[in-house]
Amino acid sequence: MQANQRRTLVTGALLLSNIMAGMDATIVNTALPAITSDLHGLQYMGWIVATFLLGMAVATPLWSKMGEHQGNKRAYITATLLFLVGAIFQGLAPNILWFIIARTVMGIGAGGMNTIPFIVYAELYENLRQRAEVLGISSACFGTASIIGPLLGGWIVDALSWHWVFYVNVPIAIIAITLVGIFYQSPKRQAAGKPVDYLGASLLVVSLVLILVAVQMIGSAATWLVILLLVIGLALLAWMVRVDSQAIDPIIPSRLFKNRELVLDFLLFVIIWGSFIAFVTYIPMWAQGLLGLSALLGGMTQIPGAVTNFIGSELVPFLQERWGKYWLVTCGAAAIFLAFLGILVCGQGAPFWVLLVTGAFEGFGVGLVFNILQISVQTDAELRDVPIATSLGYLLRILSQTIMAAVYGVILNQELFKGVRAAHGDITMRMLNKLSNAATASQLPTRLIPTMRRILYLGYRDIVIAALVLIIISLILVVPLALKRRLPKEKNN
Numbered sequence: 001m002q003a004n005q006r007r008t009l010v011t012g013a014l015l016l017s018n019i020m021a022g023m024d025a026t027i028v029n030t031a032l033p034a035i036t037s038d039l040h041g042l043q044y045m046g047w048i049v050a051t052f053l054l055g056m057a058v059a060t061p062l063w064s065k066m067g068e069h070q071g072n073k074r075a076y077i078t079a080t081l082l083f084l085v086g087a088i089f090q091g092l093a094p095n096i097l098w099f100i101i102a103r104t105v106m107g108i109g110a111g112g113m114n115t116i117p118f119i120v121y122a123e124l125y126e127n128l129r130q131r132a133e134v135l136g137i138s139s140a141c142f143g144t145a146s147i148i149g150p151l152l153g154g155w156i157v158d159a160l161s162w163h164w165v166f167y168v169n170v171p172i173a174i175i176a177i178t179l180v181g182i183f184y185q186s187p188k189r190q191a192a193g194k195p196v197d198y199l200g201a202s203l204l205v206v207s208l209v210l211i212l213v214a215v216q217m218i219g220s221a222a223t224w225l226v227i228l229l230l231v232i233g234l235a236l237l238a239w240m241v242r243v244d245s246q247a248i249d250p251i252i253p254s255r256l257f258k259n260r261e262l263v264l265d266f267l268l269f270v271i272i273w274g275s276f277i278a279f280v281t282y283i284p285m286w287a288q289g290l291l292g293l294s295a296l297l298g299g300m301t302q303i304p305g306a307v308t309n310f311i312g313s314e315l316v317p318f319l320q321e322r323w324g325k326y327w328l329v330t331c332g333a334a335a336i337f338l339a340f341l342g343i344l345v346c347g348q349g350a351p352f353w354v355l356l357v358t359g360a361f362e363g364f365g366v367g368l369v370f371n372i373l374q375i376s377v378q379t380d381a382e383l384r385d386v387p388i389a390t391s392l393g394y395l396l397r398i399l400s401q402t403i404m405a406a407v408y409g410v411i412l413n414q415e416l417f418k419g420v421r422a423a424h425g426d427i428t429m430r431m432l433n434k435l436s437n438a439a440t441a442s443q444l445p446t447r448l449i450p451t452m453r454r455i456l457y458l459g460y461r462d463i464v465i466a467a468l469v470l471i472i473i474s475l476i477l478v479v480p481l482a483l484k485r486r487l488p489k490e491k492n493n
Contacts, residue, residue, distance in 0.1 A: 013179035014117035027153035030299030053402035055107025063112030064391030079112025091166035132317040154296025207236035274404035278467035305363025312367025326482035335365030419455030
């Protein structure tokens with residue numbers, strides 16, 4: 001078989017990872033109301049989202065190092081197998097604890113399954129335009145799966161049960177593993193013969209776990225415990241930096257942070273991804289909990305964004321040379337800003353069509369930002385640092401999502417507990433769990449539904465405000481740079 005045919009088959013197999021990621025994101029978001037209602041876990045909403053992202057975050061740099069030492073093929077296959085096992089056990093979950101543990105395992109696998117392909121793309125496609133086109137196709141696969149996911153997930157939840165939404169990953173994962181196993185040949189391992197930085201890796205994992213758990217416990221645990229975990233986590237992180245400065249093959253080379261362009265790429269990823277996780281997580285719940293719509297219609301709020309995400313991503317190869325990185329990021333961030341602003345202005349009475357329109361703005365913005373920043377990370381880094389820079393960019397995005405998912409969970413819980421206390425026993429957390437699922441909301445007292453929806457709305461509103469603030473910060477950072485890069489061209493004209 002010719003090399004081009006092998007490359008095409010391997011690319012197709014890796015694109016299946018984007019399909020699984022897109023399916024998981026939208027199907028799970030669609031099914032969350034049913035899951036939290038059935039397992040009585042609305043108050044654990046932050047944990048459900050955060051533990052998956054936590055697993056991704058702590059594992060991502062380890063997967064890239066595994067690829068360097070043992071080959072990207074073995075790293076990808078191992079990660080995808082873990083993703084598959086986690087999905088199966090989530091479908092079998094009899095209680096919320098089981099579900100959260102299985103979701104963490106799935107997240108660990110996802111950390112490698114989603115980041116290794118981008119490292120392989122950089123290896124397979126040295127031409128930047130071709131690579132941008134592949135990234136566009138990658139976004140298209142994610143977007144297509146994101147379109148199918150809500151419809152399929154909503155139908156499965158309404159017609160069967162939420163358990164089945166996790167089993168759709170099984171055949172896709174098996175096909176991806178088989179194709180990569182047969183047709184992909186890893187290049188010579190970059191770190192072959194170098195000692196593995198086990199101490200640095202261990203310190204990184206433990207420090208991240210402590211920091212993220214501390215963030216998740218804000219508002220639900222003693223303040224002294226939260227502070228203690230944060231201090232220990234930060235101390236271990238500082239120790240990791242010191243260890244890596246002396247390691248032959250550090251888990252995260254310090255030279256990456258001396259590259260100002262690269263650092264800015266990372267910073268923009270962190271801020272924008274911390275914001276957009278709020279939209280994809282809580283807007284389906286908004287549709288079901290506040291508008292009383294079915295899981296199917298709740299999932300449909302993600303479809304416009306999936307379509308426009310593809311459009312935005314596909315525009316990047318044609319616009320990046322003409323407009324430049326910072327103008328594209330500015331346009332993307334501005335689109336996300338309009339999405340959150342639209343939700344905030346319309347308030348609790350926002351009709352379903354507003355959720356669809358704002359979703360379209362959000363998707364377009366994310367498509368622009370992701371594609372251009374992903375390319376920038378790989379071009380701004382030195383050639384030897386492309387794998388670890390790609391992995392670190394992914395890690396920072398996931399860390400941002402994990403921390404902000406925890407923060408959004410705390411924000412929501414504060415309003416929920418506040419509303420329950422103000423109701424003086426008329427409204428309980430169990431009742432709010434039922435309200436978040438349209439299928440069980442009909443069992444609630446009709447006279448209390450407006451009050452309960454108001455409680456939910458206040459929590460969702462505060463989350464939207466927090467996400468909007470992050471987008472404003474990203475615009476403050478990038479707009480001056482966009483104008484600075486534009487002015488010299490205008491003067492020359």
